[in-house]
Amino acid sequence: xxxxxxxxxxxxxxxxxxxxxxxxxxxxxxxxxxxxxxxxxxxxxxxxxxxxxxxxxxxxxxxxxxxxxxxxxxxxxxxxxxxxxxxxxxxxxxxxxxxxxxxxxxxxxxxxxxxxxxxxxxxxxxxxxxxxxxxxxxxxxxxxxxxxxxxxxxxxxxxxxxxxxxxxxxxxxxxxxxxxxxxxxxxxxxxxxxxxxxxxxxxxxxxxxxxxxxxxxxxxxxxxxxxxxxxxxxxxxxxxxxxxxxxxxxxxxxxxxxxxxxxxxxxxxxxxxxxxxxxxxxxxxxxxxxxxxxxxxxxxxxxxxxxxxxxxxxxxxxxxxxxxxxxxxxxxxxxxxxxxxxxxxxxxxxxxxxxxxxxxxxxxxxxxxxxxxxxxxxxxxxxxxxxxxxxxxxxxxxxxxxxxxxxxxxxxxxxxxxxxxxxxxxxxxxxxxxxxxxxxxxxxxxxxxxxxxxxxxxxxxxxxxxxxxxxxxxxxxxxxxxxxxxxxxxxxxxxxxxxxxxxxxxxxxxxxxxxxxxxxxxxxxxxxxxxxxxxxxxxxxxxxxxxxxxxxxxxxxxxxxxxxxxxxxxxxxxxxxxxxxxxxxxxxxxxxxxxxxxxxxxxxxxxxxxxxxxxxxxxxxxxxxxxxxxxxxxxxxxxxxxxxxxxxxxxxxxxxxxxxxxxxxxxxxxxxxxxxxxxxxxxxxxxxxxxxxxxxxxxxxxxxxxxxxxxxxxxxxxxx
Amino acid sequence: xxxxxxxxxxxxxxxxxxxxxxxxxxxxxxxxxxxxxxxxxxxxxxxxxxxxxxxxxxxxxxxxxxxxxxxxxxxx
Numbered sequence: 154x155x156x157x158x159x160x161x162x163x164x165x166x167x168x169x170x171x172x173x174x175x176x177x178x179x180x181x182x183x184x185x186x187x188x189x190x191x192x193x194x195x196x197x198x199x200x201x202x203x204x205x206x207x208x209x210x211x212x213x214x215x216x217x218x219x220x221x222x223x224x225x226x227x228x229x230x231x232x233x234x235x236x237x238x239x240x241x242x243x244x245x246x247x248x249x250x251x252x253x254x255x256x257x258x259x260x261x262x263x264x265x266x267x268x269x270x271x272x273x274x275x276x277x278x279x280x281x282x283x284x285x286x287x288x289x290x291x292x293x294x295x296x297x298x299x300x301x302x303x304x305x306x307x308x309x310x311x312x313x314x315x316x317x318x319x320x321x322x323x324x325x326x327x328x329x330x331x332x333x334x335x336x337x338x339x340x341x342x343x344x345x346x347x348x349x350x351x352x353x354x355x356x357x358x359x360x361x362x363x364x365x366x367x368x369x370x371x372x373x374x375x376x377x378x379x380x381x382x383x384x385x386x387x388x389x390x391x392x393x394x395x396x397x398x399x400x401x402x403x404x405x406x407x408x409x410x411x412x413x414x415x416x417x418x419x420x421x422x423x424x425x426x427x428x429x430x431x432x433x434x435x436x437x438x439x440x441x442x443x444x445x446x447x448x449x450x451x452x453x454x455x456x457x458x459x460x461x462x463x464x465x466x467x468x469x470x471x472x473x474x475x476x477x478x479x480x481x482x483x484x485x486x487x488x489x490x491x492x493x494x495x496x497x498x499x500x501x502x503x504x505x506x507x508x509x510x511x512x513x514x515x516x517x518x519x520x521x522x523x524x525x526x527x528x529x530x531x532x533x534x535x536x537x538x539x540x541x542x543x544x545x546x547x548x549x550x551x552x553x554x555x556x557x558x559x560x561x562x563x564x565x566x567x568x569x570x571x572x573x574x575x576x577x578x579x580x581x582x583x584x585x586x587x588x589x590x591x592x593x594x595x596x597x598x599x600x601x602x603x604x605x606x607x608x609x610x611x612x613x614x615x616x617x618x619x620x621x622x623x624x625x626x627x628x629x630x631x632x633x634x635x636x637x638x639x640x641x642x643x644x645x646x647x648x649x650x651x652x653x654x655x656x657x658x659x660x661x662x663x664x665x666x667x668x669x670x671x672x673x674x675x676x677x678x679x680x681x682x683x684x685x686x687x688x689x690x691x692x693x694x695x696x697x698x699x700x701x702x703x704x705x706x707x708x709x710x711x712x713x714x715x716x717x718x719x720x721x722x723x724x725x726x727x728x729x730x731x732x733x734x735x736x737x738x739x740x741x742x743x744x745x746x747x748x749x750x751x752x753x754x755x756x757x758x759x760x761x762x763x764x765x766x767x768x769x770x771x772x773x774x775x776x777x778x779x780x781x782x783x784x785x786x787x788x789x790x791x792x793x794x795x796x797x798x799x800x801x802x803x804x805x806x807x808x809x810x811x812x813x814x815x816x817x818x819x820x821x822x823x824x825x826x827x828x829x830x831x832x833x834x835x836x837x838x839x840x841x842x843x844x845x846x847x848x849x850x851x852x853x854x855x856x857x858x859x860x861x862x863x864x865x866x867x868x869x870x871x872x873x
Numbered sequence: 874x875x876x877x878x879x880x881x882x883x884x885x886x887x888x889x890x891x892x893x894x895x896x897x898x899x900x901x902x903x904x905x906x907x908x909x910x911x912x913x914x915x916x917x918x919x920x921x922x923x924x925x926x927x928x929x930x931x932x933x934x935x936x937x938x939x940x941x942x943x944x945x946x947x948x949x
Contacts, residue, residue: 373933377897379904380929382911408911631929685892689884 160259160284161204161294162252162276164266166191167471168299169206172265175304176202189244190251203255207266211245212278213238214331223346225339226732228725230328232278249283256284262291264315265307268528269479270711271654273316274323280315291315297489297529299473300537319528322711325720326652329703332724334358336732337694341683344743345750353750355683356666359703360651360659362687362695365668365676367644369684371636372676378632384412388582388623390424390575392610396621399424402581405628412625415580419623424575424582426616434587436566438594439602440483440522441531442557444653445646447478447550450557452639454601455549459642460657465550466532473537475554479654480529483522489530491517491562497536498555507597511562519561533558559597566593571609575618584609635673649701667753671809682749686742691731760784760807762818767793773805784834797834803827812836877947878940889947890937897933901941917948 161176163169173182173193182193182204193204215238217229234249235242256262262284264276273293280288293315296307338356346352357365386401406412440446447466448459457465466478476489485491495512498504511517522531534555543551566589573584586609589595595602612618636644638660645656663669668680676684687695703724709715735742760771769788776783782805784797799805803824810819812833823829874883876891883891890898904924909915924930925938941948 373893373896376931376933377893377900378929378931379897379900379924379934380927381904381907384911407907408913410913629927629929632931 157200157261158259159200159202159261159263160256161202161263161265162279162284163204163206164272164275165208165471166206168265169193169204171299171301171471171473172294172304173202173204175301176204176308180301187251187254188247190248192251192255203259204265205252205255207275207279208245208248210271210275210278211235211249212282214327216335223339223343225343226336226729226736227332227339228729230331232282232324234282249279252279252283253285256287259284262287263294263308263311264291265294265296267477267479268293268295268297268316269477269654270319270323270326270652273319274327277315277317277320277324288315288317295528297476298535299471300535301473318711318713321717322707325710325717326707328717328721329707329724330359332721332728333694334361336728337362337735340732340735340739341742341746344739345746346743347739348743348747350747350751351754353754354666355679355746355750356662357683357687357694359700360645360655361662362684363648363650363697363700364641364645364659365663365680366684366688366695366697367641367648368636368663368669368674369676369681371633371674372681375632375635380629380631382409382627382629383407384409385626385628386412386415386623387626388419389621390584390610390618391621392612392618395608395610397584397610399575399582399584402583406625409625409627416623416625419577419580419620421620422577423617423619424577426573426612426614426618427576427581428574429612429614430572430574432570433590434568434570436568436593436595438520438561438563438565439557439598440524441485441519441533441561442554443481443483443522443524443526443531444478445481445642445656446483447532447554447557448642448657449639450553450601451550452637454553455546457546457550458638458657458660460638460661461546462550463657465546466554469547469551469554472539472541473535474539474551475535476531476533477529478532480526480532481524481653482526482529482531483524485519485521485531485533485558485561489533491519494534494536494558495562497538498534498559500536501538504555504559507559511559517562553601556598556601560594560602563594563597564591566595567591568606573609573612577620635675637672637674641674648697649704650697652704667757677753679749679753682745686745690735690738690742693727694731757807760818762811762816764788764793764795766795767791769793771795771797773799773807797838799834800832803830877944878936893933894937897931897937901934901937918942918945 161172163172169191170193173195174180176197177195178197182195185192185194191206195202195204211234212232213235214230215233216227217231219227234245236244236246236249262280264273264280266272266276277288280291293312294307295312296303334356337358341355341357342353345355383405385405388399388401389396390399391397401415406415444463448462451457451462452459463478466475469475470478492512495508498508499512532554534551568587568589570585570587575582575584586607588606589604592604595604641660642656645651645659651659667677668683669676684695693699706715706720710717710720758773762771763769764771764786767786767788769786771784771786773782774785775781781801782799784799786793786795799820800822803822806821806823808819808821808831810831811817812819812835815833815835817833817835819831819833821829821831874886874888875881876883876894877889878894879891881891883889888895901924905917905920908920908924921938921942925935930938
């Protein structure tokens, strides 16, 4: 009997296991573990299917000729196994070897990585480099959920060829990002380093630069803001014992004299209802979730950063609970099986009533949004019940996706909005009220949407009501709001820079580099300096339009309208003169950067809370003799001996948050593989001393005990 | 030329302020017109004192306010 052997390449080990299980006749694939690399073997009729996985990208871009990590400019690049580029990826050597070994005796190759640019590229590079050029004959599975049904159907209807244009677009994106990132980042870091004032990684890139520019521009707007005064009129009326706030015809009055005139003319005046405007507003159901809308809703309701939402959504996708989350589509095609999904959801008690109501309708249609994505539909729940207990953040995101999905099929909401016009010649006031007459989709999307009805007094035209109170309020214009991770991601999306898969990561990098801080994002002086320098010497690099233009070119590669080599050649033509010009001013740039790097390092080690003993600055010091770090006082030379202990492991950051007990600045410790921990060094020491007192005294005084208990309750390291 | 407020190099030799302080200076001038309209009569020192106390006022604007209060002749 001729047995066919097939190798399927997936993107992650969890995905490989799901694919193998879905394709195995007994849903029980054999797992072999070669040097820690899981490979699954499924039996399907006369076919043996090996399913292996990547671990993200196994191959990456590196210089063809220059291997030095600080060398620049670099104009050539090639693809190499990641383990040959970075020490941290050493274990990938065994991973690639294991895939190569399986690939030797195989007849058929299939790429089953996520169907998007990155997934296509991951599969393409593995098939090309690890499977002896198998990319030319490989096939492609396409699926949007990891349910068994869809995986089996995707296997049967797989495309006979790889989506090479998508992979080439991805390849080009990586090469462009590498050429920009490596050259500019090495130049910034190198020029500052040559000043001999310490090392600091400074980076910029094709997407990082323009994103940082948004933040710095906003920072400048806020820092250069000059408020101007205006006045508003606050007035109330009473009717049947109830007080109602009424609005004045002009929202802002620019002059105090004018506002005073309004108040004096209307004090104790009788208002007459001269008009009643009433209309019914139809609130359309929300659109299905694309990734950025999900990220912004998750930020609004749970405070999750875009990167965290994406990570959670990916876990839910791998558990076959939702569809592929990296999508920009707001459309749900009928072939996903609306009714089946709703029937699946109806099996869960918390959604049973609403989901059954929708499932029992003869015809249902979602409110499709305008955004499209040729690769995947909008994010939707699969209707499957979780097979493991979800942690709270996962449960929250799943609940949000399920309720959004149901709401898109519901009827519009209807709201009666009424506006009463109340006159006191020559001024008009108004009173607004609204009443929800039909909940529609709001019922399905609770608690993420709510009914904000406002009652109105029962007044007819001609009715007269006295003003109960009227006063002017002095106000001032406010600076534009700071970006937060969610609004910055939206700004990137609007400007068409980065991709849905990379934007959240770019924002995280900008935080890591010390260019931005806090959730309401502040640009640091270092970021301002870098943007000033780039703006002065090479404005093209941080021009969002230029980056957006490159994104368009990559989309053209995907559509087969441009070639990868053509786009690379054009980009090099633009990048080369910029780099050469920057290199000629390297010394000047380095001096400016080094100065700000030193200042930032110094400020990052200094507390704004003064020394409790002598009011000098407190700073983080590393002992020359023991190598341990602690908080010391800069007034040491004047005799101050105030110190506080610090954790000895992890990266320390002084936060702007203060301890609720002692008002001292909190510190944050980041350790690899752990969530950041925030604590108060001062309370920690007080607690340690209280403990010692308790230990030494067999019958501690009640007061000491209560202090110790109070501190123990409030000051343990708080999870961020 | 160095910025009169922060001593940073100015973009053009004839500039008195760096780009940020220059922008803050322009905004401050425009704001004065609105403050004067709003309150009817307002002297420049009074304006600088009052706007300097507002929490909405930006950091660079505060620096230029401080500079102008110390060098009133620079308000032109």
